[in-house]
Amino acid sequence: MSDIPPSLVVAEAADRVQFDVYGLPVRASWRRRGLRLLRQHPLGAFGLFVALFVIFLAAFGPLLTTDPAAVSAEILAGPSGEHWFGTDRLGRDYFARVIAGARLSMSLALGAMLIGVSAALVLGMVSAYAKGAVDLLLQRVIDMMLAFPGLVLLLLLAQVIGRGWQSVALGMGIIFSVSMVRIIRASTLSTLAESYVEAARIVGASPYRILWRHVLPNMGPPLLIYVTTLLGAAILFEGALSFLGLGVPPPEPSWGRMLTEARTLWKYPHLSIFPGVAMTIAVLGFNLVGDSIRDILDPRLRGLT
Numbered sequence: 001m002s003d004i005p006p007s008l009v010v011a012e013a014a015d016r017v018q019f020d021v022y023g024l025p026v027r028a029s030w031r032r033r034g035l036r037l038l039r040q041h042p043l044g045a046f047g048l049f050v051a052l053f054v055i056f057l058a059a060f061g062p063l064l065t066t067d068p069a070a071v072s073a074e075i076l077a078g079p080s081g082e083h084w085f086g087t088d089r090l091g092r093d094y095f096a097r098v099i100a101g102a103r104l105s106m107s108l109a110l111g112a113m114l115i116g117v118s119a120a121l122v123l124g125m126v127s128a129y130a131k132g133a134v135d136l137l138l139q140r141v142i143d144m145m146l147a148f149p150g151l152v153l154l155l156l157l158a159q160v161i162g163r164g165w166q167s168v169a170l171g172m173g174i175i176f177s178v179s180m181v182r183i184i185r186a187s188t189l190s191t192l193a194e195s196y197v198e199a200a201r202i203v204g205a206s207p208y209r210i211l212w213r214h215v216l217p218n219m220g221p222p223l224l225i226y227v228t229t230l231l232g233a234a235i236l237f238e239g240a241l242s243f244l245g246l247g248v249p250p251p252e253p254s255w256g257r258m259l260t261e262a263r264t265l266w267k268y269p270h271l272s273i274f275p276g277v278a279m280t281i282a283v284l285g286f287n288l289v290g291d292s293i294r295d296i297l298d299p300r301l302r303g304l305t
Contacts, residue, residue, distance in 0.1 A: 062096070145178040
């Protein structure tokens with residue numbers, strides 16, 4: 001038990017609440033709430049700034065730089081005023097290629113998360129609602145997928161669909177959906193045990209209406225935490241696939257492929273420093289956002305706010 005008197009806790013909480021002229025509590029403005037979150041979670045605010053900056057670069061960066069595929073006579077030049085990050089072995093501007101790599105990484109990460117979340121929501125909610133043999137069968141299939149190596153799955157998809165954005169996004173989405181199904185199933189089971197869900201069954205609500213109107217809205221907080229954390233993992237996973245030669249083939253710029261090309265050119269450190277730092281910053285930003293969202297939404301970690 002805490003040694004703080006209850007009256008002091010109530011007084012401190014009251015200091016954080018604004019009252020109108022009638023003595024009734026009023027809802028804090030978005031600006032005030034934003035400043036309070038910034039003060040309480042500075043790392044999360046920093047991570048959000050980094051994540052938004054990476055998304056901005058992915059969306060508009062290639063439009064503000066030169067053509068990342070344009071070659072020049074300046075081969076393996078160091079950073080300069082004309083080429084901020086130097087050039088690669090073909091004379092291509094490295095700054096433009098790093099920025100273009102952000103678009104590929106973010107598009108693959110978002111595409112994979114969209115595929116993974118959609119599949120996991122359907123499988124997890126149906127498995128929890130159906131129960132019985134359907135639940136048992138789906139969970140055994142998930143166990144088999146968890147035991148199946150992800151790299152082998154990506155190789156199979158590359159052979160069937162072909163190497164490209166579609167096969168990589170689909171493979172990453174399947175891998176992420178398998179890891180999310182059980183979280184969604186557990187959240188669905190806890191929601192189905194609520195009294196308002198039982199009341200909806202009694203009045204004749206269909207399974208679709210129960211899952212769509214009552215179960216799905218409760219998926220928001222845990223799913224948001226998991227998705228923001230997995231976005232960083234997806235960027236890192238895409239870089240690892242490109243490093244191994246299993247990602248999107250050339251000429252699309254990729255941070256992982258840049259690191260692979262830099263292995264044989266160790267005398268030119270700018271070739272590995274800039275894509276490695278870009279990937280690290282992007283992953284760090286999304287991880288900090290995920291941790292802060294978890295702290296804000298989890299009542300056990302929220303504290304007195």
